[in-house]
Amino acid sequence: MTTLQKMFSADGTTIDENDDSIKEYIYSMPAAANEAIRMLVTSGVHLKNSNTVSKQESTPLVVDLTAENSDFWRMKEPEVYQMQDGDIQPYYGCTLYGNRYLRFPENATGEFEYWYDSMxxxxxxxxxxxxxxxxxxxAAxxxxxxxxxxxxxxxxxxxxxxxxxxxxxxxxxxVNPVSGSNKFTSTTGWW
Incomplete structure (x- = not known):
């Protein structure tokens, strides 16, 4: 609706779906929306999601991130936390292969939460x-x-x-937010 409003094709609250010119725009919208979303996400505007896995000691565990997470896009470096007795600690023992497979060492045991960038x-x-x-x-x-x-x-x-x-x-x-300070310093001493 917002896109059609910007294109002067909607009166503000309704869309005349019988209008052939509007139908043409509507049919083209998914591709344009997907392009915009991909541009935003790949430019650095993305959300992080997480998932949990349990692992027993001496049992190999390799998580196929693309199979386990339908919105998985990437994991730059493994960001994994171990949950023990109500406390969460960073866990540094995992290895990432091919931006897809997260491998836990054999001696790892317990409940783990891993974070990834989503699409x-x-x-x-x-x-x-x-x-x-x-x-x-x-970004939306x-x-x-x-x-x-x-x-x-x-x-x-x-x-x-x-x-x-x-x-x-x-x-x-x-991507490059404006930063600044809300402090003021008088260099002339007029205040």
Missing amino acids: PAEITQETSDDTVISIAPE VLIPLYMASELYKDDDLSTATYYRNEFEAGLALL
Whole structure:
């Protein structure tokens, strides 16, 4: 809806699905949404998820991260914690192979939690309108800008460029947030 509002194709609350020009946009939306999501996630705006495994001593354990986690994207370095007696401690004994297989040493035993970077599920024509995309909210608001820029290219290039510039500016702020201090120092002594 937000994308169509930006493209001046929705009156604000309803979509006329019988309008052929709107249907064309709607059919093209999943691909544009997926492009935007991939750009945001691979630029560094992603969520971390976790999963737990139990391991017995002297039993080999290799976790296929892609098979166990449908939203698995990557694990830069193993981030694993061991849970013992209500306490959580970092566990440094795991090895990651091929960004897919997390191997625990044979002497490891107990309950472990591992963390990974996730990739939101792909958007399709069947994805419902109320589906929440598992991406940071501050990044999710940029998706309609990217979609409008892609879908509006053939109709109004200047408006499409405007939306793409807004998307790129928002992405730059997410990737490289403006930092500063709220302190003030008078160098002239006027205060």
